[in-house]
Amino acid sequence: MVNGRILIVDDDPDFVAAMKVILEGDRYAVTAAPDTVEGMRRIQADKPDLIIMDVMMSTWSDGFEMSRELKKDPRYEDIPILMLTGVEERTGIGFKSTAGDPQWLPVNGFLDKPVEPQVLLDEVNRLLSGKACNGADT
């Protein structure tokens, strides 16, 4: 019996490996995709309970674009998205304050890389426990 199925969309396989150990240790079933194309394919094939996503992969903003696409699609708009990225200091944009904005950053949670295992687990649990909504709840 697993707590939930999580898809990680991140182009760093080493980081994904570390995240997998943390999440699987808390009995989550984890799959991963290295880019947004593979990510979308996996979502369509098997809808996950939560998506953990990086921002900068093949382009500097494909994570943003994918999250907007998902939130526009009625089939997937209910999947909570946790953005886990180090892009904030690169761009200087205060994502923590804008996360949840349906126009700008329609995600349910935002964490800065690197993240402490317990902080990640707490956030994942919060998002999966049904508290999440499409508002700014970070």
Next chain:
Amino acid sequence: MKSTDSCLGKLAMEPIPENIRLLKGAYWLAKLRWIAIVYVIVGTYVTHEILRVGLNDVALYVIAGFLVVYNITVLVLLNRLMKADQEVPCKAVNKLVCAYQAIVWVLLNRFTKVDPKVSCKAVSRIINLQICMDLFLLTVLLHFSGGIENPLVFYFIFHMIIASILLSMRESYLQATFAVCLFGLLALLEYKQLIPHYCLTGFVPHCLGREKLYVLGTFFVFTTAVYLAVYMANYIAIRLKHTEAAYRQANIMLREKDRVKDEYVLRVTHDIKGHLATIQASLAVVTGKLTGPLGAEEADLIRRAYARSVKLVSFVRALLRLTQLRLSDKSEMDVFSLRDAIQNAVGAAETRAQEKSITLDCAIESSVDDIFGDRFSIEEMITNLLLNAVKYTPQKGTVRISARDEKNWVLLEVADTGIGIPEKELGKIFDEFYRATNARQVERDGTGLGLSIVRLIVERHGGRIRVESKEGRGTKFTLELPKGQRP
């Protein structure tokens, strides 16, 4: 307590816009005129009353009086130009002056068609008018004080130098021609007795105004001297302008290089941070025993590696933040509650303070609330100052943050009973990567970037930061933040 102000490491050579340079020149000219006025009054008195030289002193005093009114008018006009975009309300006491200013402005606008915007054309037109008027008044002055006999004639040269410095080459040669025409006309009219010649009795042995050879000789020397003065002054002024332009260009290039360097640092540190994040996350998994138990020695080494990666990440984060701040000209400004920002920052520092049994006091005046600025940066700045204070304050000490209203400003103070900063090092603590010697002893690791970030944020908001400290007694940072207005 010794104190120091933050001093931004800006390149000293800021390009001065041409219109401002001209305006300053016009002010300088008006200042010089006050000296000339005093000179005319004192000179007339001494020459007439003490040296007993035959002068038309009444006419000269009248000219001095006219010069006073004229110079005030010029200053009014210049002040108006300086404040062209700001409406300055008339105070009751100044009503008379304001009315006068308004009349002058309307009249001058009508006759000179001066654009109310501070354009180069408008200012150079004023300077041209001023110099023309000065030359005319000097000629009149000369007429009433002996005409061609008066050595005051050499003072025309001053105006030629001023014109060459402030105006274009063409304009300065035109001014020289105007001076030659005025002087020639004066000499001719006096020579032909079409206007009276006031002989400088007691200064020259006999009247020279009708001595043909003397008049022609003086006129020839005057003309050549005026044109030569303009030629030489223009030559120097043009060379200076070229040098200044070269410095400006070098300054622009340095800024561009600085920007390229910052972008490079940003890209490299971001990539480093990506790798570090993965290292830290992987080590966190092992130290958290998520992969199973470790032997004592392995656990110790992994724990050390993890601690180092945490420190490295915090350094890279600070460097990224500082570089990103240096690169962005604008932040996301909006109206926000400074009270909330302070309280959030206090909340962020509370746990660390409790760990060291430090009392964290917060006193915000009830009137302190909304300001215009970048909420994220301001909160980050206050948090940085508070965490710094907690870090360098020994156990059971006190850190106090207070905020009070000062008209259009908010005064924020962060004071601690910590280790303080050595007097000699106070001026350097805002420099990037600088850490005070006693701070390094207390806390081996630190980025040396926190206060640089604070200073940059304060200055981005048009504020100021000041530090007072006594080693061993404590430190107080005082921030003056403008409340700002939504543009």
